[in-house]
Amino acid sequence: MRIILSGGGTGGHIYPALALARHILKREEGAELLYVGTAAGLESKIVPEAGIPFVAIPARGYSRRLSQLGPVVKEFASGLARVQSIIRDFRPQAVLGTGGYAAAPVLLASIWRRIPVVLHEQNAIPGAVNRYLAPFASRVCLSFEASRPYFPRRARTVVTGNPRASEVAAVDRSESRRRLKLEADTKLVIAYGGSRGAAKLNQVLVSFIKSGWLPPRVRLIYVTGEIYYKEVREELDPLPGQVQLYPYLKEMPTFLAAADLLISRSGATTLAEITALGLPAILVPSPNVVNNHQHYNASLLAEAGAARLIQESEFNPRRLRRELEDLLREEALSRMAEASKKLGIVDSAERVYRCLQEVLRRDG
Template sequence: MKVVLSGGGTAGHINPALALADVLRDRGHEVVFAGTPTGVEARLVAQAGITFVPFEAAGFDRQAPWTLVTSTLKILGSARKAKRWMKEISPDVVVGFGGYVCIPVGLAAESLGVPVVVHEQNSVMGMANKFLAKRAASVALTYEVAGKDVADASKLVVTGNPVRASIASATRAEGRLMLGVPEDATMLVVFGGSLGARHINQAVCNLKSRLLAVDDLYIVHITGPKEYDSVVECLALSEEESRRWTVMAYQDRMPETLAAADCAISRAGATSLAEISALGLPALLVPFPYATEDHQTTNAKAYVASGAAFMLPDDALDSEEFSEKLFALIEDESVRAAMRKAAGGFETQDAAAKLAEVVCRCARA
């Protein structure tokens, strides 16, 4: 079977696609990826050793109505190119993970009678997925609520959000050796997704003295590339303090980093939550307040309701409530143990296999 995967814009669209690719290739299927030439997908897909085919796509700016015309023309042009390409390779199924590039790829598939499967990572369906869901053979969801706008409910299936096998297989010992963190220390990882999170960084920096006063607490602080210099300047760590507080702009080896950690502060993006739940990592979630329809808050609610995480709104990061929740997470092993147990109920480790079954069922005979 030949499968075309498509997605773009953020790592949150690409990582679950790569997790599915791993499963499909292990089962002997051929996988190719269609994405934008300059998006993060071009780099991540190449690193995974998957054939990458570029197509131009762009959204439109509501503040600049004329961009609707230019983006539509770009998408239609790419749809024609994608159709010619698909005639050459004859795929059995196309799987879209979100991002504007999925629209021309999905339209090309539809015009050729190739089944389309959509996977939505978040609790609110993105525009591209919403568009393709009307035409899809199946719509796979991480959260059931994301399917509320799909008229044909028979298409819907909840699979969870796939994570790559490297997440599930990473070990605490391996991560701690890589990071230089003693086995018996407590480790906090701070990260805001691939772009970082300024307000989280600032709030954590403001607690520097209190955090370093905790015996044997090690902090791995992933700032995001744009925030690195300001965080380093704000913390002004001495050589001794740097032994326990590691600041980095970006971390390519997140599986080992998360496996090494005892607890985390994170945004509530789909990929971050999937990786946290796959590892059973206790977390304080701070949803990004400007996400579409506040979907990160909706994403996080299921974790909080089950007892797998704390949650705090972004505008409360400067309050005492933030430090209370953070230090409860750091200092109380019983709190972390309860969260680890609750996280096991999400079965994230099986999501890639579940999605692969949906794709195989929908593939053109």
């Protein structure tokens, strides 16, 4: 099996592709994988660290400003030319795209060359690249059933879940809590603003911690995002004993498996992780994303009773205090955990892998 993977810009597009890549390498002896992304995106750092071969192409996100249209088109054309060369050299049997502007040149070149394309959509509201290219794809793998109406009828959609869920579901909770030295009666709350951090969440969390409102027998692991870490560390000096501060967590699945509650944005990867584990959450969708997709992601969980949704404009220290007092009761956590677990698809990586196998048998 020789596969090109592409998707990038944010962790939401990258982590599902990497989870699938690791699953393919387990299932297919001698599989050859190549990840194509941009030098400016997070993928240029994360993918090589994961041990997956990586090649960068020129590409940038589209802009609604006419003054930016020329550079975007020029870079897209350069990226398309570079992809043609990559395809000639690597000779992929299929291409998997997980969305984001980085994937567009790769997918278009593959479709033009009649190479089978499989798309994976992480969000409830599909992104532009996946939506426009779905009619030309051999398969469109969805994380949510609710996404299906947004695609053309002729698109070959199938609900697989998000491959990241498979990796997280395999982590043992008891072992994770032992590694983090958590006592049985200690509740672990994780606060996390996504792969880049979130200014508003940091502002509220800093005020909340400084107010001394963290309940007893609760440990807070607070992930600031690398660009905010120094500022937050200075604001919280001296750091309360109940709080551990990190710029970024490489072993996020271990921490999530040990947790009792998550406070976070509602990116697609985060939702895949928490539903795989049955982890209750307070979700604060970012208002600064295309199509407001984080709101729709969070709504799916909130409507199922698996999370509390708080709009960013309503998120403040007092509201957070009330939510924690309400949710950190055992019966409340149990109800939310059960509802969350029902939404998880823990064999997602295998489902997407089987889609690839089927496409290769039929179209490869």
